[in-house]
Amino acid sequence: MRKNILITGASAGLGEQMARDFAARGRSLALCARRLDRLTALRDELLAAHPGITVAVRQLDVTDHARVFEVFDAFRAELGGLDRVIVNAGGGKGRPVGTDGFATNLESARTNFVAALAQCEAAVRIFRDQRQGHLVVISSMSAMRGLPRGMTTYAATKAGVAALAEGIRADLLGTPIKVTTVYPGYIVSEANPAGRAKPLMVSTEQGVRAMVRAIERERPKAQVPAWPWVPVGFLMRHAPLRAVARFS
Ligand SMILES: NC(=O)c1ccc[n+]([C@@H]2O[C@H](COP(=O)([O-])OP(=O)(O)OC[C@H]3O[C@@H](n4cnc5c(N)ncnc54)[C@H](OP(=O)(O)O)[C@@H]3O)[C@@H](O)[C@H]2O)c1
Secondary structure, three states: OOOEEEEEOOOOHHHHHHHHHHHHOOOEEEEEEOOHHHHHHHHHHHHHHOOOOOEEEEEOOOOOHHHHHHHHHHHHHHHOOOOEEEEOOOOOOOOOOOOOOHHHHHHHHHHHHHHHHHHHHHHHHHHHHHOOEEEEEEOOHHHHOOOOHHHHHHHHHHHHHHHHHHHHHHHHOOOOEEEEEEEEOOEOOOOOOHHHOOOOOEOHHHHHHHHHHHHHHOOOEEEEOHHHHHHHHHHHHHOOHHHHHHHO
8 A cells, every 4th residue: 555645736736636535545645836825725624634644745846856856855754755656746838839939838848847857756766765666647648649739848748758757667667666657638627727628628526536546556557537538549649640730
């Protein structure tokens, strides 16, 4: 059983709901994000509902790489070990390439890819030392293909983190350290509000329930919710680029 779980980007959306679901399963949590007030409120809520667990919170901007290592190490010391780390912090802002949106795209690339590398480095360093652990990287269904318009950089970062996770998995094959890549479809969150519904979008509760079940199985890869995203993923990978560009 993975008792102590660290989640980055736990102040909103999927990270916040994963914290709720794992707390309900009796797990202790290490939660970080930039908005400490929201983490503190979440900690109070979780401890009131599940008094037997431990919930540690710390402020962290994942693009501050040195702090990522410091905060992960501090959480490990506070909880007496980390059994699972979920690299979840991320954002979907983007502009079409070549339209003066470089600053926005660079911010997405730094948060979703470079900072994810820092988080993987910090987590796997701890797991190698403990000789056990489960690294979970939250990619996206948008990693299946190169995507147009404002999705181009985002999709590339999510393909990048999926490749990063697969490489780490290859490096650790045959060891007690496991690596899972999660590819969520559209799930309501702060970044994806219900008012701006996208096709096939599910509620935060429904989407995260599927994510948590997939994470607990510890398989190498999971597209969630499996229906309809496994067949949609197949279509995305095999459809002509013109069709992908039109329907994405
Ligand atoms: N929702 C979807 O449909 C969907 C689909 C596929 C993949 N995903 C992925 O799922 C993950 C969570 O997304 P979400 O939809 O839950 O988004 P969200 O509601 O906007 O939440 C994003 C979380 O990431 C944190 N975060 C963002 N930048 C950060 C930074 N520099 N340092 C630390 N924390 C940071 C935010 O916290 P602070 O602002 O407090 O720092 C927040 O807790 C992302 O990796 C996203 O790409 C989401």
